[in-house]
Amino acid sequence: MRTISKVIWLLVIPYLLTGCFGMGSKGEESDEPHYYVIDVDRGSVASQFDKNRVLRIKPVRVTSQYRSKTLMFRVGEAEYQPQGQHQFFSEPQEMFTEQLRRWLQKSGLFSQVITDEEAPADMVLETAITALYGDQREQFSPQAVLEMQFFLMAVDKGHTTPLFQTGLRIDIDIEQTTPVNTVKGWSQGLEELLSTVEDDFRAYFSKRSP
DSSP states (O other), X not given: OEEESEEEOOOOBOSOOOSSOOOOTTSOOOXXXXXXXXXXXXXXXXXXXXXXXXEEEOOOEEOGGGOSSEEEEEOSSSOEEEEEEEEESSOHHHHHHHHHHXXXXXXXXXXXXXXXTTSOOSXXXXXXXXXXXXXXXXXXXXXXXXXXEEEEEEEETXXXXXXXXXXXEEEXXXXXXXXXXXXXXXXXXXXXXHHHHHHHHHHHHHHHOO
């Protein structure tokens, strides 16, 4: 199951993440560190781009308990367990900021998508990750959970004005809560989430067009 503020359904993920180091064939731990990436691709680039809308993306803020490179599993109502040798290849803030920038640059909604704080921009996007864990609680089915908040603001002479905001949560069913399955779930979830927020932005801009 996947939830994005609106309820949408996805099938259980029956396969492991390819192209990364993971657990052994039977899911056993090893003493070697394992590194993962969340990498999504919008695919085709938009055929048309807005000509006068530069977006600056601020670094994605990550809630403190998910800020570490180490993967986190939820094992109780208020109990989380870091997954030892299983880590992201880069800091979550850096990784999600780059994924967001790449996706929105291809969308055509903006003439340019930048991260340079010194460069002029018409709009600023602030994003926060408020959930990033694998659900391993006994009373719940295994899931990869990702929740993000988006705040789009207009920039005028150094001042910002809120334009649009949304909160999106995705719960991806996986066969078993292992690091490999969980990262695969996050990647699938992020792709769906970015597609949804792109559609939301597109609808918002369409309403504002003369």
